[in-house]
Amino acid sequence: MNIVNDEQLLITVYPGYTKTGEPEGFESIEIRPGDIITIVGPTGSGKTAFINDIEVFAQRDTVTGRNVTVNGGVPPESFVRDPANKPIAMITQNTKCLADLTVDEFLDMHIIARNNKECNTCEKTIELANRFMGEKIRGEVRISALSGGQTRSLMIADAVIISQAPILLLDEIENAGIFKEEVVNHLKKLNKAVLFVTHDPYIALLSDRRIVMRNGEVTAVLEPGDSEKEFLMKVSQIDHTLSEIRERIRVGEVLGGVAFGS
Amino acid sequence: MAVKLIVIAGPPSVGKTAVVKQIIKHIKRNNGAPAYLKVDVVVAFEDIELKEEYNIPTKKVYSGDLCPDHMGIMVIRDAMEWAEKEGADTLIYESAGLCLRCTPYISDSLGICVISAVFGTHAPLKMAPMIGLSDVVVVTKTDLISQAEKEVFREQIRKVSPELDIIETNAIQGTGMQYLMKVIDMQKPMDDLNHAMLRGIPPLGVCTICVGKKEIGWQNHFGVIRRLEDDDNIYRGE
Structure with missing residues (x-):
């Protein structure tokens, strides 16, 4: 049950404050389905904080002081609090999975949490995850026994197939030895809004828009278009x-x- | 009595005090007057820390060799009267959080159970009594796990009680706290201490509380009793 039609979803991010408390320079950043955006900048520049603001639909209540609207208004509480209504899936750098469950059990519980009613969802998720990674995942393996790369590819497949969220936030997916081009190309086909936090030049060049960050602040939003084709x-x-x-x-x-x- | 009671339960080191700090800041911002009671077994610093940081009336009680939740039940009536005398409009009672069987929640109060997202998936079921009788479950440290795992953890909590209000937060930064504050603002003061009862039945045992007498306050019990002022008078089982 989606309160807002996924196709028309418009997320707008309004500026907050830099790490030293100055107001940020940009006016607003709009995110729509189909947008492939990367967030670049040195470590500690606030890239993760930026996608966190989107994940929790910040209402000037996070460290950055930013405000995030959905279709021009304050998002309903269920967007943030009820996984079955949440239009966002985020893959963080925390790929540690502490759950004492097998892959199948974990996915089945997440299917219930997300209220996903489609068939064979669990199998499809593992199948997709295995396309992102050389080392195959099996459903009966404990989730805590997966490698970092396996956990991350499983989380991406989970976000796509189980969460079915129109907005995906991915924090440094290149670090776990997964097939990043396969992941990016797969996500591009799905008409989702995808935000990558990345240090990888290839992923950055594959995106349509680059948000540049420094000292907790968005310093530029670039749309190089064909100028970077070569x-x-x-x-x-x-x-x-x-x-x-x-x-x-x-x-x-x-x-x-x-x-x-x- | 025009004081509202907030009972905070949850295992040690989950971030109960970080949640308390956010609540105090919120109440003070809205010109309210919070007071704080900590019940612990042998050592607690929170009362001193919170008094210095927020300049509010605080108090601590050591239970020694008595069960700290038993201690809390004994002294809470006195503590409510103390808080009123201090001019407070809210008493925040933080339990020691040692026993996952006990549920020190009281009727007409707001029961908040604080648990950490880094507990294993089965933790909510093991703490079922502490979670099931609360009004709100605050899940802390959610920044340390993946979103999918957070949602699976939430599903485990809902297995204990499907109707519970679950608030996911990073209590140090205060993310997600606005939902807790809404519930706190809606909570009504406890109007009559004589009608306040424990919500659940504590473990079976030999004292008047343990055998299921649910009235609060030492006045209603016999055997091992404690007043707020005589917490150092430890019963040694002679």
Whole structure:
């Protein structure tokens, strides 16, 4: 049951304060389904705080003092408090899962919490997660025994299939050795609003809009359009080359021959 | 009696005092006058800390070798009268939070159970009495777990009692606290201490409280009794 039609969902973020208490410079940032946005900036610049504000629909009640509206108004309490109505799924850097449950049990409980009534949801989630990751996840394994990468790909698949949220917030997904291009391409196809906090140039270039942060403040919102096209192609090649080298190192190979195939 | 009573229960180190601080700040911001009572077993610093930080009337009682919830039930009537005399409009009573079986919640008060999101998935069921008889469950440290796990944890709490108000928060930063404050603002003062009763039956035992006499205040009990002022008079079982 969605109170607001997912297709028309408009999230607007209004400015708060920098870490030193000055008002932020931007006017407002609008987020719609289909938007692929990255948030970049040094560590400690407030990237995670920015997506946290969206996750809790901040009403000037978080450390940043920002205000977030849904379709121009204050979001209903159930958006924030009832998982079955929450239009947001967030994957944080905390991929530790403390639950003393098997993957199947965990997913089944989350299906109940999100009130998801579709069939075979649990199997579909594991299937998708396994596309994001080389090491296969099995349903009968304890969730606490999964690797960091497995947990993260499971969480992304869970957000897509079980939560079915129109807005996805992803905090540094590149760090866990998952197939990031596969993830980004899959998410792009779903017409969801996706916000990536990232240090990865490839993910940053794959997005349509970049929010730049410093000292807890949004300092720029960039829409480079086609002007970065050449860089995207170049970085894509470099990234593929690096992935190949990474895989060879991971399987214990000693690298020989001509470096970078040139 | 024009004092509202807020009972805070929950295991040690979950962040009960961090929640209390947010409540005190909220009440003071709205020109209210909170008072604070801590019941603990051997050591507690919260009364001194809160008095210094917020300049409000505070008090602590050590239960020694007595069950701290038993102690709380004994002294709470005196404490309500003390709070009224101090000019307070709200008494926040923080339990020691040692026994997950006991439920020190009282009728006509607001019972808040504080639990931590980093407890295992089964924790809510193990603490069922403490959670089930409360009005509001505040889940702290939610910034430390994933959203999916937070939602699964919430589902476990709902297994204990489907109607409970669940508030997820990072109590140190105060995220999510506005929902708790709404409930606190709606809470009415306790008008008659003679009608205030324990909500649940404490564990079976040999004292008047343990055998199920639910009236509060030492006046209504015999055997091992305590007044607010004589908490150092510890019963040694002679």
